[in-house]
Amino acid sequence: MxxxxxxxxxxxxxxxxxxxxxxxxxxxxxxxxxxxxxxxxxxxxxxxxxxxxxxxxxxxxxxxxxxxYPKRGFTRLLVGVDPGGSCGVSAVADGVVIYTGKAPCSQVGGLVSWITSWVPHSRLSVYIGTGPGYPEASLSLEEAGVPYMEADESETSDPAVPGLARHAWKDRDLRASTLIALLGAYRRGGRS
Known part of the structure; x- marks a missing residue:
């Protein structure tokens, strides 16, 4: 850990x-x-x-x-899911990428529930891309009772993504899930 x-x-x-x-x-x-x-x-x-x-x-x-710190939690938690052969999952808490990981798409609902259990937050937004694992990942989120919004995946796997994301997360799926979370919120005008 x-x-x-x-x-x-x-x-x-x-x-x-x-x-x-x-x-x-x-x-x-x-x-x-x-x-x-x-x-x-x-x-x-x-x-x-x-x-x-x-x-x-x-x-x-x-x-x-x-x-x-010094707060006892975060105002906003964004979770991005990149559904491919497996699912990349990233959690962004008040602008800090606090978790990245991968899971089978059939288990992504449990992973997102686990993340939200240990990251104290006031507002939660979960964004899921529409890649090939979408049907399985969305069903897993629904079964876990996790509300989500579909996010446009365009530009999340592009090699010309913003420098920080491209260099800090060399794994394409984790980079894409981070960008899905950030772009999902941005494209909705910051609304959850």
Whole structure:
């Protein structure tokens, strides 16, 4: 989880540090292990100098809260689904790409439900492209009770997409799902 999140968030300006136990940490936000856990025993002597400290049982929720700090969540969560042979899925929380992954299109509803369970948000918009896996992915979203909107997939796989998306996400499906989320919201004038 840490390595995949690090690879996704560091290009967006976030820094991850895993200090040696007993050291001093200066940071905007520190994610600390739960009291009583084996990790807590190792890190309880670490001196933390941070504006915010997050400690949650669910490491994904801890990550989301650290990214959202100082707020306790995000205003808007956009999820993009690129339905191909498998589905690329991306979550964009207040402009930060907080998750990317792939799943069989028949399981994308469960994946989107899981993402929305650990990313605290006020508004949710799920956009799905109309690629070859659309029938299976849309049925999976419906069965999971996830409302969605169809999104125009044009320009999402084009090699001339905006520089950040093209260089930060070399995987074509993950790049497309990120752009589906962003362009879906943009093309609807920012409305959910």
């Amino acid at each position: 840490l390595s995949s999140s690090r690879g996704l968030l560091e290009p967006q300006g976030y820094t991850f540090l895993l200090p040696p136990p007993g050291s001093r940490v200066v940071a905007d936000v520190a994610v600390m292990p739960l009291p009583g856990s084996p990790e807590w025993a190792a890190y309880r002597s670490t001196r933390i100098d941070a504006r915010g400290v997050v400690s949650e049982r669910d490491p994904w929720l801890a990550l989301a809260l650290a990214v959202a």
